[in-house]
Amino acid sequence: NAGVTQTPKFQVLKTGQSMTLQCAQDMNHNSMYWYRQDPGMGLRLIYYSASEGTTDKGEVPNGYNVSRLNKREFSLRLESAAPSQTSVYFCASSLPRTGDQPQHFGDGTRLSIL
């Protein structure tokens, strides 16, 4: 069982470059999430998708775009990377977004912006 798969695992970018982080889940979950994790802070929600074709902004959406390509895949795009976007990014999925459903996380993408 693959669960939630994120690619790449590591990436170094220069300021102003663009890139897309990929995420796919094989658990037939409706809800998918992108979080960032920074030192001394809890996970913060960037974007959320309740189902294919729908996306909603989270706590820190500025500088990011997302695409829910189909039920399995949810990608995160940085159009013009900035050093402040250096972080570890996690994709997660769950059955409907309710408190009684556990989230399943990918292994994370360590992104450095120089």
Added chain:
Amino acid sequence: KNEVEQSPQNLTAQEGEFITINCSYSVGISALHWLQQHPGGGIVSLFMLSSGKKKHGRLIATINIQEKHSSLHITASHPRDSAVYICAVFSNTGNQFYFGTGTSLTVIP
């Protein structure tokens, strides 16, 4: 303002010790989750609680809804328990998760 506070931030224990990690929250919740993040970075869900107590092997989680407090206990700790433990709550008004900053546990053989 942090909706979820964990203590301690860092914890070092000798193998075999009983460990307690605390989580306090300030919002109304429908559920509280305990997560484990290993040094490799992956995050896994350990427990989901809305009341009372749950036990999985050597791990026990409790929650007191009235006091807005939860504890994660590890009995007979082992070096493989070394990880960051994260408390997360699902707000029943904001319909979103809030995450604590984590407790970094190191168990020394």
